[in-house]
Amino acid sequence: MPKPEYFIGLMSGTSMDGIDAVLVDFSAAKPMLIASHTETIPTHLLKGLQRLCRPDTDEVNRLGRLDRSIGQLFAKAVNNLLTKTTVTADEIIAIGSHGQTVRHMPNLDIGFTLQIGDPNTIAIETNIDVIADFRRKDIALGGQGAPLVPAFHQQVFAKQGHKRVILNIGGIANITYLPGNHDQVLGFDTGPGNTLIDAYIQQALGQPFDRDGAWADSGTSQPDLLKQLLSHSYFSQAYPKSTGREMFNQAWLQQQLADYSDLDQQDIQSTLLDLTCHSIANDINKLSPTGELFVCGGGVFNKALMQRLAILVPGYKVDSTSALGVDAKWVEGMAFAWLAMRYHHDLPANLPAVTGASRPAVLGGHFKAR
Known part of the structure; x- marks a missing residue:
């Protein structure tokens, strides 16, 4: 049997109804879901995120605090996921973190998208390397940054x-x-x-x-x-x-x-x-x-x-x-584990026909735990 190729995917979507964490093995032709976990977003953080998503209440201090706090919660989701398995942090190649979108404005003169959930915090608190910030390369290439x-x-x-x-x-x-x-x-x-x-x-x-x-x-x-x-x-x-x-x-x-x-x-x-x-x-x-x-x-x-x-x-x-054969609840989480795997192998992960980017590209940035 081939050696497992473990990646974790973290996804928190527009609904903000929780953080999905999945452990996926990519060593075979078809990705295999090993374990899954949903971490509830505490009410005080949820209210903070909802407030931050309204354009008339922007505040840099709130953004900075929530960036760290959501990073801590993403890390908690990973650590709780691993307690459900016999897999250790050392065996995980990387975490692919989508982050929590707080603004998506790709059609402005200078388009942008912004996801928070500090990947440095996730890396330190899980002791696992993190691949994150998948969307902004696609936007830099003239794309929508979504869907990925x-x-x-x-x-x-x-x-x-x-x-x-x-x-x-x-x-x-x-x-x-x-x-x-x-x-x-x-x-x-x-x-x-x-x-x-x-x-x-x-x-x-x-x-x-x-x-x-x-x-x-x-x-x-x-x-x-x-x-x-x-x-x-x-x-x-x-x-x-x-x-x-x-x-x-x-x-x-x-x-x-x-x-x-x-x-x-x-x-x-x-x-x-x-x-x-x-x-x-x-x-x-x-x-x-x-x-x-x-x-x-x-x-x-x-x-x-x-x-x-x-x-x-x-x-x-x-x-x-x-x-x-792919559990409907965990598809998006698995997709961000897959995006981390693509980054690890230096492979492009966007489809220009989908996003409008000028070319295929390796997406994300690498945040080391050590």
């Missing part, structure tokens, strides 16, 4: 003769189109995933998320509101494109709801769920009217979302990535 997971999806899920779409539904939803031939792999953010439905139920009922989409299913979608929401310019924008909380947030939602104050809250929730499903389905159907659709990320556990989406893509066989 399509290259991993291509490696793990592409199959000759099978036209596949891999859909990740986190706070923001993104798709990867795998044509099953020599055509170009495509990928981009479709728009809101869970971010608006989570935000609205938190505001209305004080619940962190709509379990199974049950609250949305108790309502009736309002066609006029849905049409207005779908008229956002992002949905008609050509790819490469990426988005985030900067565009789809509570402030934007409140503006959209200004003329709909008479609607029942569950009707609004149902319409927001339809916004997620329609914006995803419209893009998938444009890429190809038929194929196989495999879903990963938190949205895969929302039954109402999955049922509504399946109706909107009638030409697709819909399943989760678990059907392809």
